[in-house]
Amino acid sequence: MSAPPGCESLGRQCQALDVLLRIGSLEEGAASLDHEATWLLGHTERITFGEVWTGEGELYVDAVLHVPCRHLKGTGEGRARCAAHGFEGRVPRAPARPEQPRQLGRDRFRVVDRMKLATRQFPPPPRSLPVLGAASGNPCEGAPCETSDHRRGAACCRDLQIEIMCTRKQLFLEALIRHRKSPYLCKVGREGDFSIDAEMISACGFIEEGGVACTLHGRHRVDGRTAKPDLCFEWPPKNKGLHPGCVFKGRKRVRKA
Numbered sequence: 001m002s003a004p005p006g007c008e009s010l011g012r013q014c015q016a017l018d019v020l021l022r023i024g025s026l027e028e029g030a031a032s033l034d035h036e037a038t039w040l041l042g043h044t045e046r047i048t049f050g051e052v053w054t055g056e057g058e059l060y061v062d063a064v065l066h067v068p069c070r071h072l073k074g075t076g077e078g079r080a081r082c083a084a085h086g087f088e089g090r091v092p093r094a095p096a097r098p099e100q101p102r103q104l105g106r107d108r109f110r111v112v113d114r115m116k117l118a119t120r121q122f123p124p125p126p127r128s129l130p131v132l133g134a135a136s137g138n139p140c141e142g143a144p145c146e147t148s149d150h151r152r153g154a155a156c157c158r159d160l161q162i163e164i165m166c167t168r169k170q171l172f173l174e175a176l177i178r179h180r181k182s183p184y185l186c187k188v189g190r191e192g193d194f195s196i197d198a199e200m201i202s203a204c205g206f207i208e209e210g211g212v213a214c215t216l217h218g219r220h221r222v223d224g225r226t227a228k229p230d231l232c233f234e235w236p237p238k239n240k241g242l243h244p245g246c247v248f249k250g251r252k253r254v255r256k257a
Contacts, residue, residue, distance in 0.1 A: 015092050016068070021164060048100065050062030052112065069176070123220075125219060185200050
């Protein structure tokens, strides 16, 4: 267990973190990065996304992670204390969370196109398409899969892996990341000198309201690419990386063409 961050008082960092997320390398090409960025920027439940920009051969997005510190404890009447350092005071104000709609109605969506967030119109598919090679319907409909906060349904669309830019010298930022409230930000690990990997629970805004279907499924961009991010068609090896209750656990899955 790492030492708690060296905070000096209660503050914004108790409620959320301002970070820089890496989307991918420019060597992947704009077409591939549009898919990666649309996927990442779709997960709006607990992440506020800012500007998408390029630098040093990489595509990044500024973001606010709306996950409180695990040491923040409410004491009643609008007051709180830090369980790690003993600070007490008024509950720190959480940063504003602006609306980030991804489904705009009339077949319009907010996606990343040419490496910029933009509004695009995608006509609906001519017929209802099966998901992941199923004979009919959506095999995930009604599946008992769940994310680690025990919320059931569309688990693979409700959590995600993120790469947070944080060098080995940024000890305070790394400690803040490692001491977020689990399971909303957890499984923090470092494999390199410049970034940290973590898992977040932050549902995708392209999920059909009240269901588990993806509203981009079966739609296409004007250049023929799928509107739905291509990585959403990929699945982990059999019985590896699956959520509890996944409908595909123990089953033979159709490979991506």
